[in-house]
Amino acid sequence: MTQNQNQKQKQKQKQKQKQKQKQKETFIHTHYGYCYFMFDPMAVIYNLYIEPEFRKQGRATRLLKLVIEEIRLSGYDGIIGICVEPKENYISEKDLKAFYEKMGLVILDNK
Numbered sequence: 001m002t003q004n005q006n007q008k009q010k011q012k013q014k015q016k017q018k019q020k021q022k023q024k025e026t027f028i029h030t031h032y033g034y035c036y037f038m039f040d041p042m043a044v045i046y047n048l049y050i051e052p053e054f055r056k057q058g059r060a061t062r063l064l065k066l067v068i069e070e071i072r073l074s075g076y077d078g079i080i081g082i083c084v085e086p087k088e089n090y091i092s093e094k095d096l097k098a099f100y101e102k103m104g105l106v107i108l109d110n111k
Contacts, residue, residue, distance in 0.1 A: 028067055032059045035067060043071045044108065046083040055090065064103050081108040 025038040032054035037045045045067055050060050071080055082105040086093050097107050 043080045081106045
């Protein structure tokens with residue numbers, strides 16, 4: 001196999017891996033909450049939920065750090081977006097956006 005053919009084969013393998021990543025939805029669950037993330041084509045976190053008895057204890061920060069770490073471990077090094085979906089009127093959309101931005105996430109339009 002020539003060097004050029006070898007490079008083309010490696011590129012095809014990377015493309016297949018990226019396709020698999022795009023299609024994969026991942027669910028992360030802890031005893032204090034859960035969320036999903038997927039690659040479409042960028043990494044997107046959504047449906048973050050913290051159980052009421054664990055709120056205001058830094059658990060959302062911990063969960064987001066865990067999810068971000070999982071995304072980075074997959075080899076993805078691009079922008080990570082998040083959908084803003086306040087649950088149960090516990091936090092305002094404005095405060096939730098500020099929290100996510102503080103975590104380095106890009107706010108996505110849910111509409």
